[in-house]
Amino acid sequence: MTSERRAFAYAPAPESRALVDIKPSYGLFVGGEFVDPADGTSFKTISPSSEEVLAEVAEAGPADVDRAVRAARRAFTGPWGRMRAAERAKYVFRLARLIQERARELAVLETLDNGKPIRESRDVDVPTAAAHFFYHAGWADKLAYAGLGPDPKPIGVAGQVIPWNFPLLMLSWKIAPALAAGNTVVLKPAETTPLTALLFAELCQQADLPPGVVNIVTGAGATGQALVEHPDVDKVAFTGSTDVGKAIARAIAGTDKRVTLELGGKAANIVFDDAPIDQAVEGIVNGIFFNQGHVCCAGSRLLVQESVYDEVLDSLRRRLGTLRLGDPMDKNTDIGAINSLAQLQRIRELTDAGEADGAERWSPPCELPEQGFWFPPTVFTGVGQSSRIAQEEIFGPVLSVLTFRTPDEAVAKANNTPYGLSAGVWTEKGSRILWMASKLRAGVVWANTFNRFDPTSPFGGYKESGFGREGGRQGMAAYLRSTDA
């Protein structure tokens, strides 16, 4: 990231944009086909690294959402609901294979629409999305072993609202278990990143998925609200901010809708003095700078034992000097663009507040491109537990460094947050890992690693990070009615 001439400067290595055809405009995917919205409005989706308009996308109003829910209901009571589980599994396997077959296309589209580096969409987002479909496909004819009685039943029509940070991956976390369990879905992707969901709709057509099993309605908050409040939606699944999660919980209170919420986080990444330091530094970098910090389980609070503070911080600063920020389509880029202007402004506001609170701000020497939305990797030291940057979710490439002296203090500080989604522990001492895992109030505790995702492992939060789990046997429970009672 240093701007001076280096002996071994990597020449540009851009992935080809021609791998994907972006249509000038997209309709809604309802009942197995693309349709125009009832009231004809649309919005633009742009590439955050260049601010170029990529496509016009339909904005679904309440009538469109109703049409999509009705299509989903027809599929649920019709072909999908009647289908044998082993047949249903074949469709989910087929979607998994199609994601693999069209992986490069999906990766390029994700990077263009989201701003994340192609290395991440190619090596993490798309392969993990395929893995979720493969894993859940295996569940379809084995639901009797989910621990929910001999013959658990699907819930019905699922209304699913997903965020912009991992558009295709969050889609797969939602759609794969829903379909495997026998539900039908109406999914609303985020308004800044609708394109991979719309390409996934084409995959559904290619897989000959019965019409209405998957419906995709694009739009902003109002569309999402219409979906979760629709009376014929049986199950709501949401990933996003805690504020919206609370609004959804209020909106569906008193109904018999089932709900899972995966909300914000302020994870502690805890480094003990006997940690493998080089790998811990990689874990810190991966914890907060992966996907520009747009990760709900990001390790945004580094808790480092005072006895290794200097060593860890020196190593971290040196490492950050090697991060390559720039064109997300370049295969050597480590840090891409911030997803939207609104998000960039929120990151700026919170980092300014951090400085005002007296924390010391540091970034490596770093040239930001002129076009697009960019924020340099940033480290705050001298952060008090009471500072806003230690308390609030920034959802950007900003790390707050705090210190501790004893394991008890580490646990107390790590848990002292309204959130509880994830945590990381770095130590070579196995017994301490187990002790910490039992004390930390977080849905996921990573030991000597961070931000690792696997479809077999349940993911979800404590406290204001939400409830319900996604992935694994526990994740299947969110889409099934128990026949035990």
Place this chain on the structure above:
Amino acid sequence: MTTAALPDVARDDATLRAFLHGLPGVDKVGAEARAATLATRSIKTTSKRWAIDMAISMIDLTTLEGADTAGKVRNLCAKARRPDPADASAPQVAAVCVYGDMVQTAVAALTGTGIQVAAVATAFPSGRASLAVKLADTKDAVAAGADEIDMVIDRGAFLSGRYLQVYDEIVAVKQACGPAHLKVILETGELATYDNVRRAAWLAMLAGGDFIKTSTGKINPAATAPVLLVMLEAVRDFRSTTGRVIGVKPAGGIRTSKDAIKQLVLVNETVGDEWLTPRLFRIGASTLLNDLLQQRQKLTTGHYSGPDYVTLD
């Protein structure tokens, strides 16, 4: 690690052991993941050209066979001087690496070229001989004109925890080298863990090695990316602790241009481009050179030639 000079950590076995075991551990999964991520760097066009020539100039062109003859060594030296007969712009390699009895032949063939003659010594590759024999082996190669000595550590002593013995041997060999540069082969394929690789690297540097080298080439696995990563981290930390700059030489199993370029990326992003010079980074190889030359021809002409368009030796 502070920047203050190290106290005399090799004053006795217990102190040396405490120091080596006090180095931060290496998490296997994390180290391998980091090496795998760096292996995805895409080196194209001008940077590929630069990397290929840099890699050629870093090669210790090696023949270490029982069947070696003076003729074979002379051929190798000719190849070292002029790797691509059809293209004088191809750089010459850094050194020719041979057994001790071939040093005179190599020296005679390379005088005045600037190409170093490196000799393996100390009962290479096993290191199973008395210290007296190892020192005689070393002195013999130096007397014959070797500029560099590639020694092996006593892995048996290392694995049984006799660190001071390993240390003392390296110190003695370094002394026997006189003006010759000493490369210390850790034979990482026999050390079993990355923690051991890090400890052996520090041991070799503390004892006065000028270079640390991964492998003899006679054992698999040899110069894997995570092993190289751990050794590069060790020279980086050793420099910040002592101020001394140590070279690194991966050897064994590096056959393709892609492998070599991945190693240069590891150097670039772990210790920095200060190490991207034959003075501080060498690649021990034999077949690698021809693959680099074919890639080089491809960049020049735009098409691949074939194995018959580069010379065997």
